[in-house]
Amino acid sequence: MAASRPPRSVFARDISVGCERLEGAGSWDTLEWTKIEPVTRSVSHVNLEFLLEAERVEVEGHGVVLVNTDEAGTLFVTNFRLLFLSDGTRNIVPLGTIPLATIEKFNKMVAKVQSNSRQTNKSSSRRLLQIIGKDMRIIVFCFRPRTKQRRVIYDALLRCTKPERIWDLYAFTCGPSKFSNPNPKVRLLNEYFRLLGNRYHHASMSMIEDGSFALSNDLWRISDINFNYALCQSYPFALLVPKTISDEGIIQASNFRARSRVPAISWCHPGTGAVLARSSQPLVGLMNTRSNADEKLVAALCARFVDGKDSRRKLYIADARPRKNALANGAMGGGSESSSNYFQSEIVFFGIDNIHAMRESFARFREYLDTHGAASSDGMSSFLRHGGWTWGGGNLSSMSASVSTLGDSGWLIHVQSVLAGSAWIAARVALESAAVLVHCSDGWDRTSQLVSLANLMLDPYYRTFTGFQALVEKDWLAFGHPFSDRVGMPSISGSSFELTRHASTGSFSTSPLRQASGSFSPQASNSSHAQNNYSPIFLQWVDCVSQLLRIYPFAFEFSSTFLVDFLDCVLSCRFGNFLCNSEKERQMCGVDEACGCMWAYLAYLRSSEGRSHTHYNLFYDPLKHNGPLLPPAAALAPMVWPQFHLRWACPFESQASELEAECRNMAMKFSELQKAKEVAEMKAKEYLAAMEILNADLQNEKLVSSSAMNLAKRASKESAAIQRVVESLGCRVNFTNSIDCTVDGRENSPTETSQRFSLPRRESEGTTGRDDKSDLSVSITVVTDDVARSSPLGRVCETLCPLRAQGRGCQWPDAACAQLGSQFVGLKANFDAFERLSIYDHYFQSDEILDM
Numbered sequence: 001m002a003a004s005r006p007p008r009s010v011f012a013r014d015i016s017v018g019c020e021r022l023e024g025a026g027s028w029d030t031l032e033w034t035k036i037e038p039v040t041r042s043v044s045h046v047n048l049e050f051l052l053e054a055e056r057v058e059v060e061g062h063g064v065v066l067v068n069t070d071e072a073g074t075l076f077v078t079n080f081r082l083l084f085l086s087d088g089t090r091n092i093v094p095l096g097t098i099p100l101a102t103i104e105k106f107n108k109m110v111a112k113v114q115s116n117s118r119q120t121n122k123s124s125s126r127r128l129l130q131i132i133g134k135d136m137r138i139i140v141f142c143f144r145p146r147t148k149q150r151r152v153i154y155d156a157l158l159r160c161t162k163p164e165r166i167w168d169l170y171a172f173t174c175g176p177s178k179f180s181n182p183n184p185k186v187r188l189l190n191e192y193f194r195l196l197g198n199r200y201h202h203a204s205m206s207m208i209e210d211g212s213f214a215l216s217n218d219l220w221r222i223s224d225i226n227f228n229y230a231l232c233q234s235y236p237f238a239l240l241v242p243k244t245i246s247d248e249g250i251i252q253a254s255n256f257r258a259r260s261r262v263p264a265i266s267w268c269h270p271g272t273g274a275v276l277a278r279s280s281q282p283l284v285g286l287m288n289t290r291s292n293a294d295e296k297l298v299a300a301l302c303a304r305f306v307d308g309k310d311s312r313r314k315l316y317i318a319d320a321r322p323r324k325n326a327l328a329n330g331a332m333g334g335g336s337e338s339s340s341n342y343f344q345s346e347i348v349f350f351g352i353d354n355i356h357a358m359r360e361s362f363a364r365f366r367e368y369l370d371t372h373g374a375a376s377s378d379g380m381s382s383f384l385r386h387g388g389w390t391w392g393g394g395n396l397s398s399m400s401a402s403v404s405t406l407g408d409s410g411w412l413i414h415v416q417s418v419l420a421g422s423a424w425i426a427a428r429v430a431l432e433s434a435a436v437l438v439h440c441s442d443g444w445d446r447t448s449q450l451v452s453l454a455n456l457m458l459d460p461y462y463r464t465f466t467g468f469q470a471l472v473e474k475d476w477l478a479f480g481h482p483f484s485d486r487v488g489m490p491s492i493s494g495s496s497f498e499l500t501r502h503a504s505t506g507s508f509s510t511s512p513l514r515q516a517s518g519s520f521s522p523q524a525s526n527s528s529h530a531q532n533n534y535s536p537i538f539l540q541w542v543d544c545v546s547q548l549l550r551i552y553p554f555a556f557e558f559s560s561t562f563l564v565d566f567l568d569c570v571l572s573c574r575f576g577n578f579l580c581n582s583e584k585e586r587q588m589c590g591v592d593e594a595c596g597c598m599w600a601y602l603a604y605l606r607s608s609e610g611r612s613h614t615h616y617n618l619f620y621d622p623l624k625h626n627g628p629l630l631p632p633a634a635a636l637a638p639m640v641w642p643q644f645h646l647r648w649a650c651p652f653e654s655q656a657s658e659l660e661a662e663c664r665n666m667a668m669k670f671s672e673l674q675k676a677k678e679v680a681e682m683k684a685k686e687y688l689a690a691m692e693i694l695n696a697d698l699q700n701e702k703l704v705s706s707s708a709m710n711l712a713k714r715a716s717k718e719s720a721a722i723q724r725v726v727e728s729l730g731c732r733v734n735f736t737n738s739i740d741c742t743v744d745g746r747e748n749s750p751t752e753t754s755q756r757f758s759l760p761r762r763e764s765e766g767t768t769g770r771d772d773k774s775d776l777s778v779s780i781t782v783v784t785d786d787v788a789r790s791s792p793l794g795r796v797c798e799t800l801c802p803l804r805a806q807g808r809g810c811q812w813p814d815a816a817c818a819q820l821g822s823q824f825v826g827l828k829a830n831f832d833a834f835e836r837l838s839i840y841d842h843y844f845q846s847d848e849i850l851d852m
Contacts, residue, residue: 075096127143232261234584274434281440281443304433321349321440418450436454487534
């Protein structure tokens with residue numbers, strides 16, 4: 001039963017006596033509803049950009065006011081959500097827009113308010129529509145009097161929020177679009193392969209179809225005993241079980257467990273072999289029935305090998321229920337194990353309440369936040385909303401009473417119980433290398449909470465985006481948490497969850513504004529909400545994950561914002577991942593092929609901004625917490641999760657802290673600087689490459705210059721040698737700047753003749769860098785035969801030259817000696833001779849001695 005609100009009638013009387021009626025800012029009583037004109041144009045056709053893919057407008061109401069914020073606008077009911085569009089800004093109002101699947105219940109109410117005219121005996125009624133969401137929000141819409149808009153909206157909600165068939169949901173209407181969903185069975189097998197240590201194996205559909213996925217290691221194996229869901233309809237198609245237990249033994253053990261949910265392995269340590277298993281309660285009954293097959297299966301969980309010898313490890317059986325509840329279930333054929341029947345075992349009860357207690361606690365918690373929030377659904381201002389000097393219209397004692405109401409809701413206490421139980425399980429596995437078997441009644445609510453949260457503490461892989469997806473798909477989806485029943489959506493059988501429409505009597509009777517103005521008259525009353533199976537079990541688990549993220553901010557790759565968006569996707573049923581109650585039902589519905597994938601959608605959001613996206617945890621350091629998280633009991637005191645619990649009631653306080661926001665801004669600036677650094681490094685590399693090319697060219701130029709210098713020195717030596725050779729023949733050599741050489745006889749005579757020849761450049765020596773196109777020209781002037789014979793040099797030439805005939809003059813200019821060469825000189829006078837000319841100083845040492 002919801003806790004009563006502190007009376008605020010005195011505060012309401014103060015408002016009515018005073019002249020300041022909040023001027024329409026905080027009270028919907030001050031609005032003149034008769035003056036609001038309906039929107040004449042059809043907004044549903046004008047603002048199609050606000051609609052999602054395959055979303056269509058069913059009905060719309062104009063002149064509607066959102067009481068929480070006193071904002072007027074147009075209210076639409078589509079096939080996916082209830083959408084509120086502001087008349088002032090023409091934008092979607094987030095508080096007034098909620099997916100249909102997120103609506104827990106809705107009520108038609110009437111508030112009678114005294115008229116402001118002098119005839120105080122007259123009163124007007126306000127037609128209200130209250131929407132209570134599964135995401136902690138309570139919103140109220142007020143409709144114009146003397147219209148049928150509220151009935152039209154209400155009837156549309158009745159049709160759209162509880163479809164007769166699961167295929168009428170928006171997830172099937174929209175289809176997979178660009179967010180296709182690969183088969184989750186493949187991902188489950190890949191997770192099993194990782195746990196077994198077979199990282200080189202990758203699952204595929206062909207492997208599933210031919211049944212070749214039954215791999216194993218020394219202790220555990222993958223069994224296909226439930227391939228057709230004949231063993232257990234709520235279990236996955238593949239189970240991780242002890243290697244020493246046959247499929248026949250598993251079938252026998254299933255008869256001893258509720259709903260045939262036999263003990264199956266959820267996680268195993270790759271080094272120590274410590275194991276974390278899950279199941280449902282044993283069917284011991286009042287007679288304390290035993291099962292040898294079940295005891296043998298549980299004992300196999302404790303097997304381990306030490307130095308090649310088979311030994312046993314400690315066994316803990318963790319019962320999530322209170323002890324009295326377990327005993328009560330024994331009267332109905334259920335119950336709990338006896339430590340005397342399971343060797344070396346210890347039974348522990350965690351005392352976590354059932355789904356009905358969680359549902360009621362969540363409702364009280366939501367009511368408390370709405371009462372004391374800044375955007376309360378009753379339209380009344382509070383200290384948090386308008387900054388008054390009192391909080392809730394009372395003194396310090398009333399403030400203390402309001403705070404105690406939060407504790408009376410019990411929500412944070414339940415969160416602490418789940419956290420403490422999970423931490424205890426993780427400590428037993430990590431510190432003692434023990435085997436822990438966890439169960440509750442059916443093994444799909446509290447068991448899923450404890451096992452998955454313990455996995456999150458034990459394995460750092462589950463604290464990443466990829467690992468978190470594998471954890472949710474394994475311990476929540478594959479092991480059959482009934483999401484359709486707990487979220488309140490139709491299942492494959494066609495039966496749908498009926499949204500109850502509670503009377504407002506009691507829940508709102510203590511509201512100060514409603515006490516001062518009148519009372520709500522219930523329009524409809526239906527079956528009690530406690531008679532259904534809706535319960536925020538999964539939401540509570542995500543709340544626990546957020547508490548761990550708060551305690552260990554460096555251990556998680558994802559942020560609290562990611563958890564909020566993740567939870568919104570689950571509650572909205574926009575995608576098909578969390579539809580139905582089991583893997584078998586999703587396979588029968590063809591969810592994977594017909595609906596979109598939430599994981600692909602969230603990955604798409606992150607890819608738009610990279611590591612700077614709000615889904616990434618700025619403080620994540622995988623090396624800081626690369627082992628298990630074992631929080632002490634003192635650190636497990638939970639707190640309100642601002643980003644989720646307060647985002648509707650206290651929007652300002654729900655924002656990320658200033659420190660986190662500043663760090664994110666710094667991270668974005670750092671990312672920009674990192675990109676600028678990368679660009680600068682690329683340019684520096686380009687400049688360095690250009691400098692290396694220039695340096696190589698410079699080295700080549702130096703080599704060419706050095707070669708030219710060597711050639712010049714060699715040419716100088718050769719020219720000097722040639723000069724000495726020619727002078728030894730009795731000629732005079734003159735070199736010009738144009739590399740021409742003139743050789744004249746030593747004696748002047750009118751009969752002397754001259755001849756010029758040139759020496760071509762040696763291409764084999766390389767280029768000298770000069771554009772020298774002229775050859776080395778030599779002009780030789782030789783005296784006549786008579787003069788030649790009279791000189792000693794002429795007589796030597798006449799005696800030694802083989803081509804010089806007796807009695808004839810020297811024929812050197814025209815004879816062949818110029819082509820054949822002079823033997824005593826070793827010089828060829830033609831171009832080829834100069835081309836191959838290589839004269840060294842030692843050739844002429846004897847001549848120099850003679851000259852001396």
